[in-house]
Amino acid sequence: MEAKSKKAGASRLCCLCNLRRPVLKRPKTLQQICRECFYEVFEEEIHQVIVQNRLFKSGERVAIGASGGKDSTVLAYVLSELNRRHNYGLDLFLLSIDEGITGYRDDSLETVKRNEVQYGLPLQIVSYKDLYGWTMDDIVKMIGLKNNCTFCGVFRRQALDRGAALLKVDKLVTGHNADDIAETVLLNILRGDIARLSRCTSITTGEDGPIPRCKPFKYTYEKEIIFYTYAYFKKLDYFSTECIYSPNAYRGFAREFIKDLERIRPRAILDIIKSGEDFRIATTTKMPEQGTCERCGYISSQKWCKACVLLEGLNRGLPKMGIGRPRGVNGDHKMETKKPGSVAKSIESKQCGSLDF
Amino acid sequence: MQLTLEFGGGLELLCDSVKIHKVNINFPNESDILTMKDLLSWVRTNLIKERPEMFMKGDTVRPGVLVLVNDCDWELSGQLDTTLEDKDVIVFISTLHGG
Numbered sequence: 241m242e243a244k245s246k247k248a249g250a251s252r253l254c255c256l257c258n259l260r261r262p263v264l265k266r267p268k269t270l271q272q273i274c275r276e277c278f279y280e281v282f283e284e285e286i287h288q289v290i291v292q293n294r295l296f297k298s299g300e301r302v303a304i305g306a307s308g309g310k311d312s313t314v315l316a317y318v319l320s321e322l323n324r325r326h327n328y329g330l331d332l333f334l335l336s337i338d339e340g341i342t343g344y345r346d347d348s349l350e351t352v353k354r355n356e357v358q359y360g361l362p363l364q365i366v367s368y369k370d371l372y373g374w375t376m377d378d379i380v381k382m383i384g385l386k387n388n389c390t391f392c393g394v395f396r397r398q399a400l401d402r403g404a405a406l407l408k409v410d411k412l413v414t415g416h417n418a419d420d421i422a423e424t425v426l427l428n429i430l431r432g433d434i435a436r437l438s439r440c441t442s443i444t445t446g447e448d449g450p451i452p453r454c455k456p457f458k459y460t461y462e463k464e465i466i467f468y469t470y471a472y473f474k475k476l477d478y479f480s481t482e483c484i485y486s487p488n489a490y491r492g493f494a495r496e497f498i499k500d501l502e503r504i505r506p507r508a509i510l511d512i513i514k515s516g517e518d519f520r521i522a523t524t525t526k527m528p529e530q531g532t533c534e535r536c537g538y539i540s541s542q543k544w545c546k547a548c549v550l551l552e553g554l555n556r557g558l559p560k561m562g563i564g565r566p567r568g569v570n571g572d573h574k575m576e577t578k579k580p581g582s583v584a585k586s587i588e589s590k591q592c593g594s595l596d597f
Numbered sequence: 598m599q600l601t602l603e604f605g606g607g608l609e610l611l612c613d614s615v616k617i618h619k620v621n622i623n624f625p626n627e628s629d630i631l632t633m634k635d636l637l638s639w640v641r642t643n644l645i646k647e648r649p650e651m652f653m654k655g656d657t658v659r660p661g662v663l664v665l666v667n668d669c670d671w672e673l674s675g676q677l678d679t680t681l682e683d684k685d686v687i688v689f690i691s692t693l694h695g696g
Contacts (some may be wrong), residue, residue: 265672272673310606419692462692466606466663467670470690499660499692 254283263471267461267506275471283469285324286456293443295454298329301409305400306334306355306363308348311415313355314465315457319413320359334359335403335412337396338367340375342597366403368395374549383559390562391554394546398538404451416455419462419498422509426494433520435528441516448530449539461509463502598622598631598683603639606630606691608662611651612644615633633666634677651691665691 253264254274262272266281275279289295296302298409299335304319306312338354340347349365370373372395378549380388404412420440428437439445444454459463501508521527532538533545540546546562553561602618620643620683625635635652645652651686657677664671665688671679681687 261669262673263668264670320658462661465663466690466692468664470605470665470688471668496660502661 251399264464264467267463268459270506270512278467278471280507283318283322283461286318286460287326289443289458290322290328290456291375295413295444296328296411296458297332300329300335300411301331302402302411303333303335303364303407303409304361305412305414306336307415308336308350308351308355309415311417311420311457311462311465313351313415314469315413315415316355316359316361319456320361325426331575333407333409334361335362335407335409336363336365336367336399337399337403338365339396340368340377342377364403364407366399366406368399371399374545374551374554379554379559382554382557391550394550398545398547401451401538412451412453414453415453415457417457417460417462417465418509418513419495419502421455421469421516422512423460423491423494423498424513430490430494434525435478437483437516437519438527441513448460453480458513459510461506479488508584512562531560536548559564561581580591598624598681600636600684601686602680603686603688604690605688606663608652608689608691611646613631613646613650614686620625620646631681632682633671633679636681638676650688658689659691660675661692663692664688665690667690 252272254260254277255271256273256277260274260276263270263275265469266278270367276337299484302319304312305315306316317333319330320332322328323332327397334356337345352363352365355361367375374387378394379391383391400412406434424440425437425440428434441457441458443456444452445451449502498509498512529539530541531537533540533548534544535544535548536544538547542549549562600620600622602614604616604618611674620637622631622636622639624631628635634656637656637658639663641649641653651659652662656663664676666674666679666681667686668688
């Protein structure tokens with residue numbers, strides 16, 4: 241037993257309470273802290289982020305985008321705890337999207353349904369089938385495994401908004417963590433996607449739209465989310481199988497690069513977020529103008545929103561429509577109306593929609 | 598030496614979708630200690646059935662894999678140099694996919 245505690249660093253004690261044996265090295269601060277202090281700082285920091293950024297107002301209805309994965313599962317748990325503990329006065333809901341991926345989403349939705357019971361939060365599921373008439377299984381059958389993430393990502397973004405509208409919520413929160421955001425900053429730089437680069441670090445987005453979204457885990461390291469999951473619940477019920485349709489190579493490289501950096505210098509993740517926040521876009525850079533889709537009324541910088549273009553392609557049996565650089569379909573629809581120099585959004589670059597900013 | 602190894606976050610898929618493995622490991626040639634470094638090479642040879650690069654990079658775990666030894670972050674116990682003892686529980690959780 242003595243040897244065992246030696247292994248765990250018995251010579252040192254938790255640098256917060258100075259009483260107990262440390263169990264975690266915090267990536268953010270490199271502090272060695274014990275289990276009890278970890279729970280406390282983990283939850284308290286998220287509370288501080290919520291308070292300092294005024295993420296919520298009392299009486300608001302808030303949907304938690306719930307995929308059944310670790311981040312949204314921890315978010316649902318922590319947010320309902322904090323709501324109780326600090327009297328936020330929020331009505332919380334779980335919102336899940338059923339993309340129609342057999343063997344993946346059907347299993348993860350079972351996890352969310354258990355969370356509904358465990359946390360006592362009402363659950364709304366919206367499906368691609370109902371919204372668009374197509375499941376991802378159908379889409380992949382038609383278009384194959386190339387570009388399917390484009391469909392899934394574009395459809396998910398709208399589906400979350402539509403689900404949120406069904407629930408009549410004031411806000412939507414997602415479980416994106418610090419690692420995800422650092423990764424997205426890099427990806428947007430690599431892709432030259434200035435419009436996304438400038439908003440991907442915002443803790444709240446879409447305040448001008450119908451349903452603002454926010455990310456309470458913006459500064460929360462993935463390592464700590466996993467540690468929390470494991471340490472606290474042992475059995476915290478979450479689903480961790482990769483989407484069967486997602487090769488997701490480009491994002492995968494960025495992700496691995498971030499993890500490599502983290503190993504050398506854990507603060508790199510927060511520093512990349514900071515860099516993203518502090519970018520200033522040159523005033524000479526043309527940004528896409530936000531309008532609404534002429535077909536469905538959803539926000540769009542083009543005549544038709546991306547979902548409508550993709551859907552039109554599917555329904556006409558031309559699934560390549562809307563894939564690739566923007567010279568495509570919207571160009572056809574718009575014809576000469578396209579303003580010279582307008583920067584079209586390149587949604588094809590958004591590979592996997594589970595990290596949708 | 599008896600050890601319990603647990604794989605999570607998708608890593609179990611690399612070892613026949615079995616999450617918990619109770620294993621018996623001999624000390625490496627004429628040594629009387631077993632370190633995490635020895636264990637990783639044993640796991641790679643004996644448990645990982647596919648895509649070992651999802652688990653390891655060089656002689657250590659791939660960045661993004663969280664390692665706990667008896668519920669404790671292995672960064673506190675010396676990572677690869679951590680000395681293991683009988684009945685230790687080692688957990689490997691991947692963070693590399695799925696949110």
